[in-house]
Amino acid sequence: MGIQDELRETVEKLVQPGKGILAADESHPTIAKRFKAIGVESTEENRREYRSLILSTPGLGDFISGVILFEETLGQKSLDETPIPMLLESQGIVPGIKVDKGKKPLVNAPGEEITYGLDGLDDRLEIYKNQGARFAKWRDVFHITDTLPSQQAIEANAEMLARYAALCQAIGVVPIVEPEVLIDGDHTIERCARVSEEVLNGVFQALYRHRVQLEYMILKPSMVTPGKDSPKASPEDVAKATLSVFHRVVPAAVPGINFLSGGQTPDEATRNLNAINGHGPQPWELSFSYGRALQEPAQHAWAGRLENSAATQQAMLKRARLNGAARSGSYTPDMEE
Secondary structure: OOHHHHHHHHHHHHOOOOOEEEEEOOOHHHHHHHHHOOOOOOOHHHHHHHHHHHHOOOOHHHOEEEEEEOHHHHOOEOOOOOEHHHHHHOOOOEEEEEOOOOEEEOOOOOOOEEEOOOOOHHHHHHHHHHHOOOEEEEEEEEOOOOOOOOHHHHHHHHHHHHHHHHHHHHOOOEEEEEEEEOOOOOOOHHHHHHHHHHHHHHHHHHHHHOOOOHHHOEEOOOOOOOOOOOOOOOHHHHHHHHHHHHHHHOOOOOOEEEEOOOOOOHHHHHHHHHHHHOOOOOOOEEEEEEOHHHHHHHHHHHOOOHHHHHHHHHHHHHHHHHHHHHOOOOOOHHHHO
16 A cells, blocks of 8 residues: 555544544653542553553444554553554554654743654654554644744744654654644633634645645644633634634645644533534534543543443543534533433
8 A cells, every 4th residue: 555545544534424533642741640630640550551441442433533642652552461553443443643752942932832853753653653553643832922922933833843744644644733722821712813823824834835735634723712711702602713713724625623622621622612513514524632621531530440440431432422422513411411
């Protein structure tokens, strides 16, 4: 199978109707913070146990098309000694991998950041692909204030995303391009919309420059929402603002938009996705790629105890099923019960 065929096959699997992507790629510091909240130490064995439980949830493949893994997890085996990529493939789920190396301050741009990890990425991608990964993810973040993000930050981060995406496609790995407009702050939904449009415009200009094939990538953006320190917007307001921005700047050639949850609660992320899809068919498949918004109930159910396996998997499947319904605009709040 040629590279183009590999890319096409992976994309088709990732954008299946009724399904979304699970982000289970938390770095060691992030997973330690999540585990601390439930009173669990973040050891390699505890991480393996928890991730093995959620990824082996019976029926998960009915609602999850792909899972973004952390490098450690990609090389691990499940509790029954099945390699994690094989475990996912047995449920029809595509294994993916987070490839960026985290963010640092952007030089000469106070208050802004840039993501690192391009050095040696081509070699790492070959290794990850041999381990079973068929898609990758790279995240850049954009802070919102009255003056941020600057054009310098937008262009610098967009360049990194585009170079990463080009490297992925060159070896047959589908890139998930994640420009996260952070929810931190007290900005209005209107301010978020303006920044989101500027960021996405910069990202697609960079993708064009690097000749990234838009048909073989997935966009993982933020929804357009007010800052977390501002009054919340209704799901309908979020839907209208988000779709308005995306219609202006996201080319129809992009097959799928899988929203990040970005600080939203599990039910809030589901309600907002449902409202967006309630507006009917769009040029792209509109789905989810949630981390905490999918996993938080399962983590609390698990609480570091293997005897809670059934409850953990039930909680995981429930949120996956609810977001699968929101994928088509058929979610209703009574389904939470």
